[in-house]
Amino acid sequence: MTQWKKTDDSLVRLADGSVRTMQEARALYPDFDLTRSWALPDIDPLPDEDLGTYLRRIGFSEAQLDYARRSFANATGESLRYISAQGAVAEMRDPSCGRGDFRILDGYDSLAYTQAAGLDIRLGHIVQRIMWGDQNVRVVTNHGIFTADRVVITLPLGVLQSGAVEFDPPLPADKQAALAHIRMGPGIKLVYRFAEPVMAAEIMAYYSPLNPPMWWSPSAGQSESPYLVWTALATGDYCRDLLKDGEAAALQMGLETLRKELNRPDLTPVDSYLVNWVADPYARGVYSVVTPGHSEARLELATPVDNRLFWAGEATAPHGYAATVHGAYASGKRVAQEIISLMESR
Ligand SMILES: Cc1cc2nc3c(=O)[nH]c(=O)nc-3n(C[C@H](O)[C@H](O)[C@H](O)COP(=O)(O)OP(=O)(O)OC[C@H]3O[C@@H](n4cnc5c(N)ncnc54)[C@H](O)[C@@H]3O)c2cc1C
Structure with a gap:
């Protein structure tokens, strides 16, 4: 049974040397946490705008921008100039995004073990090539070839972008564009x-x-x-x-x-x-960030190819859920439903 601890009441030492609870710090410094306590003005970002440009346009001071860099952008996985303002603001405005911070007391892997119980999972199988066509999909690994009617691809975005896994035939242009428009943060x-x-x-x-x-x-x-x-x-x-x-x-x-x-x-x-994580060949970065001008890229990445290649993983989750464990989990449920619907329609 996984145990949780809410961390909002934890104490934090601030740059001024004072010690506060997270909640006190947010109340004391309105700019303490951009995503929780800053009421952003009701000004929509422009389609191509990066987050830094948008925050400047709506009147952020240099001190506030510096805080956005250190707090929000660092946790998001990339610097402000690489973050789509539309994507970030969609996340901030989404009321369903979380009820504070929690820690899993018995370790994060307890979550994976609970989910994996009873499933046939082959560890140590490195996927090298995915051959897909009219009949089936063949997945070439270091421990042999697996054949299936369809596959769900949950490789990290950085691995997909690195070319370490070859697609035969190559992925269609729109899928390659989606991959190019999301960044794996270092x-x-x-x-x-x-x-x-x-x-x-x-x-x-x-x-x-x-x-x-x-x-x-x-x-x-x-x-x-x-x-x-x-x-x-x-x-x-x-x-x-x-x-x-x-x-x-x-x-x-x-x-x-x-x-x-x-x-x-x-x-x-x-x-x-x-x-x-940059040097890790099975990660190639921490998590995904949608680049300016491409706020639809996650949706495009999540779209199946020829009802053979299905896509899940944090990079395919909607804004507000991407780059998280719960986003990856939700994307798995979404893709399972896609395949069930496809099978039921036949
Ligand atoms: C430092 C850090 C802190 C984070 N903190 C939080 C947090 O507090 N809360 C939160 O919700 N999320 C957090 N995240 C994000 C969260 O860990 C990810 O969003 C989530 O794990 C993504 O799940 P995924 O299944 O999409 O990808 P992954 O968990 O990356 O799973 C992909 C799997 O594919 C495997 N793989 C790679 N290449 C191959 C290959 N060629 N063949 C076969 N397998 C391969 C990898 O080994 C890996 O097991 C954090 C991430 C980092 C890096």
Whole structure:
């Protein structure tokens, strides 16, 4: 049974040094969380507009834009100039998008194991080629060839874009255009373990004006003892900047940020680790971002090809659900219904 913890009441250390609950921080600083507490004026984005241009046009100050970069864009997976304003605003205006933040206390994989129970799932089968035609679909893997009437493709967008999986014949032009109009955001996580607590015991998250901008302790909610492990997420330009001299240099830059923020120039971790989704051949990025001018691209990616190739995964989920686990889950239910409807109509 999966257990959850709501994190809105968790304490967060702000850049001014004060400690607040998430809710207090949002009330105190109206620009604390763009997607929750900012009432955006009722001005529609232009079709080709990127989020940064749109926010400037509706009157955001440089300080507010900087916050949008550090908070919203970093969590979204790319920098403001790559994010479709139409897509982002559709997400902000969608009232069905979430009721706060939660953590799965027994680990995220418990969710996958629960969903997978009783199913025939073959791990370690690397798909290399998908051959599709009038009769069937043949999927070539490192452990043999599988034949089916139709397939559901849930490969990460970055893998599809990399060409690591060959389609024979190639995908139609409209599907290739959809793939080209969504970006797989680059992202890394920096993880540091310390011998002693580095922040007040009750603090679980920290927002920095430096790079990386978002820090939290993965021990929060799981451990009663002081939090010794701190993690930072950097995507978009933050990620590109941190990685420019390699992974070891990125870890050092992250540590320098923590040292400055905590005013502890000698702070040294017992251990550190970098997770690089850009370099992971089975991910090629963190999650998908719709680029300016292409707010329909997710829908186009989700559309079946010749009733043989069906599409699911986070990149095919609608705005507001994409780039999330629940979006990927909902896309799986959507594609199952598409195939059921097709079979019933025959
Ligand atoms: C740092 C980070 C933090 C996140 N935080 C959250 C969060 O707090 N809440 C939330 O809801 N979502 C979060 N997400 C997003 C969420 O993890 C994804 O949206 C979701 O996992 C996407 O599911 P998916 O099934 O579409 O793709 P994936 O989970 O990426 O699954 C695709 C699978 O395809 C496999 N694969 C790749 N290539 C091949 C191949 N050639 N052959 C066979 N298999 C292959 C991969 O190994 C993988 O298992 C986060 C993501 C990241 C990176």
